[in-house]
Amino acid sequence: MGSGSAIRGSRVGAGPMGEAERGEAAPRIRVAFYCANKHQVVPSFSHEAQIPDEWDCPRCGFPAGKDPENPPAPPKTEPYKTHLAYVKERRSDADGQAILEEALAKLRAERAAMSAALKPLND
Template structure:
């Protein structure tokens, strides 16, 4: 009797499924996309499927287009902002000092300090 942890329908050391001589893969076509960084990406589509005008470059993530001479421009990348940076955009230094003082006063009151 086998253990219950085995995956049904497979065996240890089994090889990947290969198409045999009686099957034929679906027809497909290769489309090349070009990004502003100079990357060339080859993407496979079904033969009857229309290729999109733009595709995200797998190497840099920027948009890539079908025209090698005029690829789409780079996306404007926002630098990473911390939570504190967003808070500083909404509050002035004086507001921050007042909120800090209020929080410290509550903390001192809980601890029994004046």
């Protein structure tokens, strides 16, 4: 059940005058931007605003410039790298082998100490 006093199809602040109540809109300028996929976007800016050199294309997300013949190049995306790929970039195979040997030696020493500590319990 709806309320009988609800106003439908109207927004808050809208009166009988509508937009005229708020005064005149600021002067605007429309600037065309072009992306590498030949999309055109024409946002409007205030006359006082500084117009950017590039604008994001809402259709493809590529950067768009003001020159339709020479749009900005699309961003270069690199494939996802795993943690192991980053480690391999920083370390050589010899470094990796040395780290592995050190970790295995430590693990073997811990296991030997553990089995030595458990040996009197088993006797």
